[in-house]
Amino acid sequence: MQERTVELSGANHSLRELSSRLMQVQEEERSRLARDLHDEIGQLLTALKIDLQEVQHGEVGQAHAGALTDSLELVDHLLTQVRTLALDLRPSVLDDLGLVPALRWYANRQAKRNGWTLSLSVEGMAKRVPVPIEVACFRIAQEALTNVAKYARAKTIDLTLHRQDQDVTLVIQDDGVGFDVMSARQRAQEGQSIGLLGMEERVRLAGGILEISSTPGRGTTILLRFPLSETEPAERRRTAEVMST
Numbered sequence: 001m002q003e004r005t006v007e008l009s010g011a012n013h014s015l016r017e018l019s020s021r022l023m024q025v026q027e028e029e030r031s032r033l034a035r036d037l038h039d040e041i042g043q044l045l046t047a048l049k050i051d052l053q054e055v056q057h058g059e060v061g062q063a064h065a066g067a068l069t070d071s072l073e074l075v076d077h078l079l080t081q082v083r084t085l086a087l088d089l090r091p092s093v094l095d096d097l098g099l100v101p102a103l104r105w106y107a108n109r110q111a112k113r114n115g116w117t118l119s120l121s122v123e124g125m126a127k128r129v130p131v132p133i134e135v136a137c138f139r140i141a142q143e144a145l146t147n148v149a150k151y152a153r154a155k156t157i158d159l160t161l162h163r164q165d166q167d168v169t170l171v172i173q174d175d176g177v178g179f180d181v182m183s184a185r186q187r188a189q190e191g192q193s194i195g196l197l198g199m200e201e202r203v204r205l206a207g208g209i210l211e212i213s214s215t216p217g218r219g220t221t222i223l224l225r226f227p228l229s230e231t232e233p234a235e236r237r238r239t240a241e242v243m244s245t
């Protein structure tokens with residue numbers, strides 16, 4: 001019995017390591033792809049656009065005015081697509097300026113796209129927090145707001161990001177249709193979705209806690225909290241916690 005327990009806890013540990021490594025590799029891969037898209041493909045398209053504009057202003061341009069206008073429109077469209085793809089993969093603002101500007105940018109973009117009224121409150125975040133926490137907060141906010149856009153039919157989104165003493169807390173609240181958290185988790189564990197499970201895994205790997213509370217008809221609140229000190233009591237690193245009200 002004791003041997004089996006040791007074996008199981010060893011296997012569990014290896015799985016956790018693997019999952020953490022996978023997320024890290026995924027982030028690195030996204031960063032590389034985003035950079036290549038932006039720097040390589042974006043630059044080439046810009047060069048193509050400049051060439052086409054030159055042709056447009058020359059003699060040949062007059063004879064092929066329609067085709068050139070179409071081509072320039074296509075290049076503009078491609079440039080926009082490439083920029084959006086790069087931003088969705090990994091916004092450079094997250095690496096360069098940190099969580100607050102990245103979250104502000106992303107939430108504003110989503111609010112505009114979906115017609116939400118957004119309120120964003122940030123306190124005590126003048127200094128940057130460790131990168132794994134920044135990335136976890138940003139990715140979870142991305143998934144949470146994507147879910148709101150897909151399912152919630154919300155009008156208002158409240159985002160709060162606070163640093164108090166040695167904790168960082170992010171709360172994402174919508175006033176949409178809500179859902180039954182227990183059955184959504186059940187479906188997720190049966191393999192029907194990965195969003196909620198991915199949130200839990202990210203929070204756990206960055207040493208935090210996650211609470212999801214939702215009431216059908218009354219909206220959803222997602223709270224994440226990360227301790228910032230290195231010497232955090234073990235019980236605070238407990239696995240993600242999901243509550244349904």
Ligand SMILES: Nc1ncnc2c1ncn2[C@@H]1O[C@H](COP(=O)(O)OP(=O)(O)OP(=O)(O)O)[C@@H](O)[C@H]1O
Nearest residue numbers: 147148151152178179184188193194195196197220
């Ligand atoms: N803010 C929300 N408002 C209403 N329902 C929600 C909200 N967030 C999640 N849900 C419900 O919880 C379910 C599980 O969410 P989850 O993110 O795991 O799955 P998904 O978005 O359907 O798929 P995936 O994220 O894997 O692409 C959703 O299918 C939806 O029914």
Ligand SMILES: [Mg+2]
Nearest residue numbers: 143147195196
């Ligand atoms: Mg989802």
